[in-house]
Amino acid sequence: MTRSRSANKDAPEHLVLETFLPYRLSVLANRVSNAIAQDYEAGFGLRVPEWRVMAVLGRFGANTATGLCHQTAMDKVTISRAATTLLARKFITRKTDPDDRRRTILELTAAGQRVHDEIVPVALAHEADLLHTLSQSERAQLDRLLTKLQQETEVTASRENARGAAQTR
Amino acid sequence: MTRSRSANKDAPEHLVLETFLPYRLSVLANRVSNAIAQDYEAGFGLRVPEWRVMAVLGRFGANTATGLCHQTAMDKVTISRAATTLLARKFITRKTDPDDRRRTILELTAAGQRVHDEIVPVALAHEADLLHTLSQSERAQLDRLLTKLQQETEVTASRENARGAAQTR
DNA sequence: AACTATTCGTTGCAAGTGAAACGAATTTAG
DNA sequence: CTAAATTCGTTTCACTTGCAACGAATAGTT
Numbered sequence: 001m002t003r004s005r006s007a008n009k010d011a012p013e014h015l016v017l018e019t020f021l022p023y024r025l026s027v028l029a030n031r032v033s034n035a036i037a038q039d040y041e042a043g044f045g046l047r048v049p050e051w052r053v054m055a056v057l058g059r060f061g062a063n064t065a066t067g068l069c070h071q072t073a074m075d076k077v078t079i080s081r082a083a084t085t086l087l088a089r090k091f092i093t094r095k096t097d098p099d100d101r102r103r104t105i106l107e108l109t110a111a112g113q114r115v116h117d118e119i120v121p122v123a124l125a126h127e128a129d130l131l132h133t134l135s136q137s138e139r140a141q142l143d144r145l146l147t148k149l150q151q152e153t154e155v156t157a158s159r160e161n162a163r164g165a166a167q168t169r
Numbered sequence: 170m171t172r173s174r175s176a177n178k179d180a181p182e183h184l185v186l187e188t189f190l191p192y193r194l195s196v197l198a199n200r201v202s203n204a205i206a207q208d209y210e211a212g213f214g215l216r217v218p219e220w221r222v223m224a225v226l227g228r229f230g231a232n233t234a235t236g237l238c239h240q241t242a243m244d245k246v247t248i249s250r251a252a253t254t255l256l257a258r259k260f261i262t263r264k265t266d267p268d269d270r271r272r273t274i275l276e277l278t279a280a281g282q283r284v285h286d287e288i289v290p291v292a293l294a295h296e297a298d299l300l301h302t303l304s305q306s307e308r309a310q311l312d313r314l315l316t317k318l319q320q321e322t323e324v325t326a327s328r329e330n331a332r333g334a335a336q337t338r
Numbered sequence: 339a340a341c342t343a344t345t346c347g348t349t350g351c352a353a354g355t356g357a358a359a360c361g362a363a364t365t366t367a368g
Numbered sequence: 369c370t371a372a373a374t375t376c377g378t379t380t381c382a383c384t385t386g387c388a389a390c391g392a393a394t395a396g397t398t
Contacts (some may be wrong), residue, residue, distance in 0.1 A: 014228035015289045017221065017241065021296050022201045024315055027242045029198035031322040032191045047384090048195075052186065059183035065347060072186065073196045075386055080347060102346040102393045120184045127190050130321055138314060145303070145311045146193055152299050153200040216354090234377060244356055249378060271363045271376040 036126050044119060045089075049074055049082040051119065054091065054108065058116040062107040064097065091115060205295050213288060214258075218243055218251040220288065223260065223277065227285040231276040233266065260284060 017023050033048065040046045046054070052072045057063060060071075065083065069076050083106055086092040091112030097103035108116060131139055186192050202217065209215045215223070221241045226232060229240075234252065238245050252275055255261045260281030266272035277285060300308055 013289055013293075014285075015224050015292055016228065017224050019312075020292070021299060022198075022205050022292075023221070024319070025194070025198040026202050028315065028319055028322065029191075029194040032318075033195050035322065036191050049384095052192070055184050055186050059185065066345085076347070077349090077386065078384090080349090081384095084348090100346085100394070104347070116183075120182055123184055123189070123191075124182075130190060130318065133317055133321060134314070138317075141310055142314045143188075145307060145314070146197065148302055148307075149201075149299065150193070150197055152302060153197065153204065218354095235375085245377070246356065246379090247354090250354095253378090269364070269376085273377070 032130065036123065039122055039126055040119065043122060044115060046115075046119075047082075049078045050086055051123075053079060053082045053086060053106070054112060054116050054119070055123075057092065057106060057108045058113065058120070062105050064103045064105055066103070068106070086112070201299065205292065208291055208295055209288065212291060213284060215284075215288075216251075218247045219255055220292075222248065222251045222255060222275070223281060223285050223288070224292075226261065226275060226277045227282065227289075231274050233272045233274055235272070237275065255281070 037048050040048065040051050044051075049072075052074065053068055056068055056071045063071070065076060065079050068074075068079050072079070074082075083092065083094060083104075086106075087094050090109055092106050092108055094104050094106055097105050134142065206217050209217065209220050213220075218241075221243065222237055225237055225240045232240070234245060234248050237243075237248050241248070243251075252261065252263060252273075255275075256263050259278055261275050261277055263273050263275055266274050303311065
């Protein structure tokens with residue numbers, strides 16, 4: 001299984017796609033995301049960005065668009081559009097911050113809160129379903145490993161931001 | 170940490186986004202994918218779908234578009250476009266299968282093979298970099314856990330296909 | 339106080355993605 | 369042997385996504 005190839009550096013080695021981590025993560029995350037998106041869409045007419053906004057508002061209360069950017073790891077454009085949709089459906093309110101009138105403060109309405117409280121169990125059930133074959137210690141292990149991988153990508157992400165923010169690309 | 174909430178089913182529990190598996194997978198996979206896509210793009214002018222096609226052709230030799238669909242987990246439209254691009258850059262050839270003239274057989278050219286052999290180490294280095302904080306046993310564990318999760322999504326995926334193929338949706 | 343730089347959120351625009359429709363080729367049924 | 373059904377790959381179209389540009393508001397500088 002652990003093919004040691006390092007000896008011969010001119011070997012035209014090929015890459016086994018289905019064991020290649022970036023590929024595996026991409027396929028897995030896509031499948032999970034599509035499956036759960038279907039839950040949100042079918043049950044509540046919400047898409048993932050909209051749901052993420054509601055999840056954060058439901059957890060922390062009122063927040064600005066920029067605050068939601070950081071909490072949800074989504075682009076501010078995506079937040080803006082999600083907020084517009086949620087506003088039209090009266091799941092949130094959007095009012096200008098009197099202290100800084102560039103900011104808009106988003107907050108769940110009572111109806112939005114009710115929907116939020118309905119979705120949470122659905123989302124958690126979906127997650128539980130995904131994890132149901134894993135033992136408690138395996139889940140803890142998964143958590144640890146994902147955290148490590150996340151940290152690894154954060155390092156490079158911050159490097160990129162340092163350059164990316166300054167230059168055009 | 171493991172807050173037991175199951176007792177009170179009316180509690181308006183909120184969902185902690187950063188520990189929610191679908192969210193974590195999505196963010197992580199996105200970051201990894203973007204980072205490695207930059208490698209391919211910057212170094213070789215290739216995008217992920219194009220690279221995946223080359224990886225499979227480099228490993229198994231000539232293949233049809235449909236075959237590549239299954240091997241790469243990408244849509245046939247994506248394969249078709251990737252193939253067009255690779256053809257224009259003369260990294261692959263595309264000829265009609267004489268045995269079944271609906272099929273087109275794709276194959277790496279000598280130039281394509283050379284590029285392939287150049288990219289593989291870059292890709293593997295990127296993966297190694299991502300994994301460098303993980304011990305050998307942690308990598309094995311990660312492999313096991315991802316496999317389990319993949320299997321879980323395959324079950325639901327096949328259910329969907331069973332319905333999806335028969336009906337309009 | 340006036341002028342520049344920065345931040346906030348929205349809008350416009352270009353690129354990627356997948357579903358559906360399509361023509362061509364093959365297989366299956368009658 | 370003809371006609372319907374299926375398969376293969378491409379094209380078209382609708383939708384999502386993120387970058388860049390923008391106006392409005394605030395902060396910083398001289």
